Amino acid sequence: MSSFLTIAMPKGRIFEEAAELMRKAGYPIPEEFDESRKLILDIEEARMRFILAKPMDVVTYVEHGVADVGIAGKDVMMEEDRDVYEVLDLKISExxxxxxxxxxxxxxxxxxxxxxxxxxxxxxxxxxxxxxxxxxxxxxxxxxxxxxxxxxxxxxxxxxxxxxxxxxxxxxxxxxDITSRLIVNPVSYRVKDQIIDELVQRLSNVIE
CATH class of the missing domain: 3.40.190.10 (Periplasmic binding protein-like II)
Known part of the structure; x- marks a missing residue:
């Protein structure tokens, strides 16, 4: 599964809004994922794995490298001083x-x-x-x-x-003011730079 891009996301409103944003960016996120109670969701065709976690835990997963990227509220980033890159304001969950x-x-x-x-x-x-x-x-x-x-x-x-x-x-x-941000593990950014840069670019293109 190392070839997958692993994304940690909070359950609930942020997940729903982020999943919709990714659909607009052209990623095949199934609609039924919004209602799923699974904590790990794989999308084979997109080479993506989603880990659903509590908001405060997302930054922990990304910092320790079990997730390559994550979506976290700016409130969590302000509270948790973690070794991650904050690369994009997704402008969701305001x-x-x-x-x-x-x-x-x-x-x-x-x-x-x-x-x-x-x-x-x-x-x-x-x-x-x-x-x-x-x-x-x-x-x-x-x-x-x-x-x-x-x-x-x-x-x-x-x-x-x-x-x-x-x-x-x-x-x-x-x-x-708080919105959700895309964060990246520093090592993952070096190892999977192309796929992460593509994700950032595609999301940037659809953010209003």
């Missing part, structure tokens, strides 16, 4: 990182607490603002933290803002 909290509730004076899936990004952001905060790492349901008194603020991905609204939270500060 959202942004933001600070949010309950309306009309101010930071406590001493060591305000911030809950997030992105402790490195959050710590860096508040340090740049000159604010000393205590970061609490959570893996899911970040919006719950202010509601139960665990944290004063949260740092999380915001897409439509509906989840914040439904939980009585408001966006307070915008940290960064």
């Amino acid at each position: 959202c942004h990182l933001a600070v949010a909290g309950l309306a009309n509730v101010t930071f406590r004076d001493v060591a305000p607490k911030v809950a997030t899936k992105y402790p490195n990004v959050a710590a860096s952001y508040f340090r740049e603002q000159g604010e000393q905060v205590e970061i609490i790492k959570l893996n899911g349901s970040i919006e719950l933290a202010p509601l139960i008194g665990l944290a004063d603020r949260i740092v999380d991905i915001v897409s439509t803002g509906q989840t914040l609204k439904e939980n009585g939270l408001i966006e307070l500060e915008r940290i960064a």
Whole structure:
């Protein structure tokens, strides 16, 4: 399978949008792949193998070379300092990182607490603002933290803002705009440069 180009992709929305982008670029991605529960998908005629993973794991697979290329959100790239090349902004899965909290509730004076899936990004952001905060790492349901008194603020991905609204939270500060990026393992880029360059060029031609 070494002659295959192995691509790591997150499951869910990013996979669906990336698969559609690759179809537009002329790659024969079967429609049924969007509904598949398999974690490894091979496309013999395209000489491609897809590994479906959690977003944070994609960069790990690419860095360690079990995947030649990957598709990862810029939020993951900001949080994870990994030895990979970021070669193309795919301009899909647009959202942004933001600070949010309950309306009309101010930071406590001493060591305000911030809950997030992105402790490195959050710590860096508040340090740049000159604010000393205590970061609490959570893996899911970040919006719950202010509601139960665990944290004063949260740092999380915001897409439509509906989840914040439904939980009585408001966006307070915008940290960064996020899209999905094509990343490459440095060794793979040397060994499989032609097929990777072709992939980058074909995707570039169809990105709006």
